[in-house]
Amino acid sequence: MITLHDLTKVFPGGVHALDGIDLTIADGEFFALLGPSGCGKTTLLRTIAGLETPTTGRVHINTTDVTALPPGRRDVAMVFQDYAIFPHMDVTTNIAYPLRVKKVPRAERTAKAADVAARLSLTALLHRRPAELSGGQQQRVALARAIACHPAAFLFDEPLSNLDARLRLEARTFLKRLQRELAVTTVFVTHDQAEALALADRIAVMSQGRMIQVGTPADIFHRPATTFVASFIGSTPMNLLPAHPADGALHVAGATLPLPAGLTPGDPLTYGVRPEYMDLSLTPRPDAFPGTISVLENLGTHTLVTLEPGTGTTHIQLVVPEGAEPPIGTPAWAVPRRALLYRDGTLLTTL
Numbered sequence: 639m640i641t642l643h644d645l646t647k648v649f650p651g652g653v654h655a656l657d658g659i660d661l662t663i664a665d666g667e668f669f670a671l672l673g674p675s676g677c678g679k680t681t682l683l684r685t686i687a688g689l690e691t692p693t694t695g696r697v698h699i700n701t702t703d704v705t706a707l708p709p710g711r712r713d714v715a716m717v718f719q720d721y722a723i724f725p726h727m728d729v730t731t732n733i734a735y736p737l738r739v740k741k742v743p744r745a746e747r748t749a750k751a752a753d754v755a756a757r758l759s760l761t762a763l764l765h766r767r768p769a770e771l772s773g774g775q776q777q778r779v780a781l782a783r784a785i786a787c788h789p790a791a792f793l794f795d796e797p798l799s800n801l802d803a804r805l806r807l808e809a810r811t812f813l814k815r816l817q818r819e820l821a822v823t824t825v826f827v828t829h830d831q832a833e834a835l836a837l838a839d840r841i842a843v844m845s846q847g848r849m850i851q852v853g854t855p856a857d858i859f860h861r862p863a864t865t866f867v868a869s870f871i872g873s874t875p876m877n878l879l880p881a882h883p884a885d886g887a888l889h890v891a892g893a894t895l896p897l898p899a900g901l902t903p904g905d906p907l908t909y910g911v912r913p914e915y916m917d918l919s920l921t922p923r924p925d926a927f928p929g930t931i932s933v934l935e936n937l938g939t940h941t942l943v944t945l946e947p948g949t950g951t952t953h954i955q956l957v958v959p960e961g962a963e964p965p966i967g968t969p970a971w972a973v974p975r976r977a978l979l980y981r982d983g984t985l986l987t988t989l
């Protein structure tokens with residue numbers, strides 16, 4: 639278990655990289671830190687690892703306060719984006735390196751390295767040097783080295799980001815299976831929301847040194863707590879439209895929708911609907927967003943349709959099955975099936 643109490647980190651020059659982080663990561667949990675560049679993900683991971691000292695706050699690993707302990711005494715294994723495996727050592731020596739540091743006898747560490755290598759399908763490569771390995775193989779060596787020392791936690795900083803798209807997907811599935819088997823608490827930094835959704839038991843979405851929302855992938859995807867999280871998550875961006883309560887209805891981008899209870903005229907509302915949660919109608923409907931089809935983008939199994947409204951609001955995007963898209967220039971209506979309502983940028987209710 640990893641517990642963070644009121645962590646702050648102010649770098650020289652006054653950058654607040656971490657700003658009051660309170661978090662408990664459960665034993666065996668796969669936890670992702672997600673957020674845009676510069677939000678503090680790496681600083682938080684490095685603070686857990688002991689590579690950064692927090693300005694204030696405490697870090698506990700299990701019941702031990704490790705805030706003042708150096709990295710080597712925290713029982714964590716970190717895997718970086720660039721793997722940092724030693725170029726002059728072969729695979730066995732790389733994997734066994736942390737055991738050498740712990741003064742494990744040579745025969746024992748070679749046996750252990752072979753055992754971990756077998757788990758990661760590296761047996762045939764044990765005598766190769768990193769220069770003779772592919773990016774995916776190097777990444778597995780870095781993982782094997784982390785596993786070999788049996789840490790209390792794995793700390794991963796974008797470990798898949800140097801892999802090409804296909805290898806990255808394979809490595810993701812592999813990593814998820816491995817983490818399930820080993821059941822070691824894992825903190826994983828990524829700026830790739832699809833990766834976080836696919837891998838994590840829980841995700842923290844960060845912005846400017848703070849955790850904006852902590853929840854399961856389903857929570858984060860279906861109930862984003864703020865419009866920032868809503869706009870950050872999803873392979874096609876959520877439509878975020880200004881909404882006005884008036885005359886007992888909610889008026890959004892040319893549609894007249896049922897008004898949820900408790901709203902007052904003048905509330906600054908935003909209506910959020912994912913492109914995947916709308917249907918296309920070719921006949922007018924009062925409860926749908928009118929427009930003209932202006933762009934069609936092929937997503938393989940689906941097509942992303944952009945509707946240009948006649949006046950006023952920004953365009954609306956929805957996803958239809960491939961082949962179901964009418965031609966550009968067709969008048970059309972987007973019918974929302976499932977939506978969210980935000981007041982002042984904060985989730986008010988799901989619709």
Ligand code: ATP
Pocket residue numbers: 649650651653654655673674675676677678679680681682829
């Ligand atoms: P990225 O996805 O780009 O790696 P990140 O979310 O991991 O970003 P951090 O690397 O944690 O972000 O940086 C958080 C903030 O702290 C940034 O504004 C960064 O410029 C600043 N920062 C990081 N390290 C230092 C440092 N050693 N000295 C001063 N400022 C730093």
